Amino acid sequence: MNAHGTAIKYGDHIDTDVIIPARHLATQNHKELASHCMEDIDKSFVSRVKPGDIMVAGVNFGCGSSREHAPIAIKASGISCVIAKSFARIFYRNAINIGLAILESDKASENIAEGDEVDIDFDTGVITNVTKNETYQAVPFPDFIKDMIATGGLMASITGGAK
């Protein structure tokens, strides 16, 4: 499993209220959620994000509410992986449960700049910054999470993969 895309960079403590503001939570439509993703801190995100792009942020990404609409909005906007120094724990669970790839790496978070081309190998946890010709090692997913993703997320894993 790999990802490749252009980095879109944010800072520390990106909370779920800015990822998807509560005023849009009455919908569960993925496309509609994606159309408002990040709008309160970055109005241009929706127009510049391309399928496969990689979101890079600092510490405590996804802090705040438990709204699963947040990882859903990011995933539906085309982001293939979020790299951060750390994630808030509910966001971390939600991302895995809905199949949004996430990796923790201090180095990648610090060295990847907006617009850098990034390659990710999820099996090894190696993040390659193609633009800067650097690599960063993230901890790859543990086996139980790989299994969950392989069977199609949490719901598929408890129904035995039949979805």
Added chain:
Amino acid sequence: MGMTMTQKILAAHAGLKSVTAGQLIKAKLDLVLGNDITAPVAINEFDKAGFDKVACGARITLVMDHFTPNRDIKAAENCKKCRSFAKRFDLEHFYDVGEMGIEHALIPEKGLIAPGEAAIGADSHTCTYGALGAFSTGVGSTDMAAAMATGETWFKVPSAIKVNLTGKKGKWVSGKDVILHLIGMIGVDGALYQSLEFSGEGLSDLTMSDRLTISNMAIEAGAKNGIFAVDDITHKYMEGRCDRSWKAFDADSDAEYARVINLDLSKIPCTVAWPHLPEKTHPATEGSDIEIDQVVIGSCTNGNIEDMAAAAEILKGRHIKKGLRGIIIPATPKIYMECIERGYTRIFVEAGCIVSTPTCGPCLGGHMGILCAGEKAVSTTNRNFVGRMGHVQSEIYLASPAVAAASAITGHISHPKEVMGE
């Protein structure tokens, strides 16, 4: 090696003798909670997976509290989805408008959670029930869907920060000041993935209302849960509330903690968190230059009767500053009635405030008090993130009910003594 309170509860619910930090476990749940925003997403997942029954054992509880009374057609559709689901599976604990209160005030009030029990809720403030010595934590909708089907969920056993409380709170200081002060000390990710475990002789100075507020905002320090040792105050609170037998879990004397924080309650000032993070704390006395447009007193953090009493004491016989909007939201129908019976409602209305039916409403910028660009609010809610209560250029200052009520009268951030004297 000894275990923390949280670890003991998790071990008991996983059917294990002991667990250690970092261990992955499957635990049985006593309560699975969702609201009108998160439950519809969970119901979609539940249906998509093809389940035709819900797990027995776990009390599945749905509370229609966020965008209710329905603020728009989509909100009405979401509640309808929950209502049909509750009917389809004959759920006993479905709370619709009229019976619903803000979930984290309603659930302890109704005895739906007890010490030693384990709960998850598709709402980040589910950590509130740690006040009773229960393990409870917020999850997402897919976790909720899986738990409705299986009655269990997976956890990574957390390490813990022990908060050793000593001393007695000063006049006008409440649980809200304690938790804001603590978040100011350790930061909004200071307890990331960890438990906050509160114990020590200072416990006796914290009412259940104080504890509910403190546990409620554990998530604002990134914590998985915030739990209190069970004592006489807990036993008294539980009296007549629930007929299930429950068990208190104490931390082992040799439990290992990642960190120990000593907190002297007598040193904590009335505290306010400046925008846009709960860690940006200042003593309330530093806010006299900050003119405000709105005050909100309520939410799952501060909508209890004790919070209403603190506001009423200050607002009694006074009027809020002309031009300022005062919005008071008792958290449950029972608290709402008690406000009427104790005369608080009259005090609030005569002071120029409105008193709303229970709803999360303005706390998350849903309805009932949205701010426009440039406006500032003092609010007893839990988050002051960018755009949380409305426009991205509005500002939220988080405070206790006493500070909020005093600020409503003066029109700027005020320590209660500014209104009430020393």
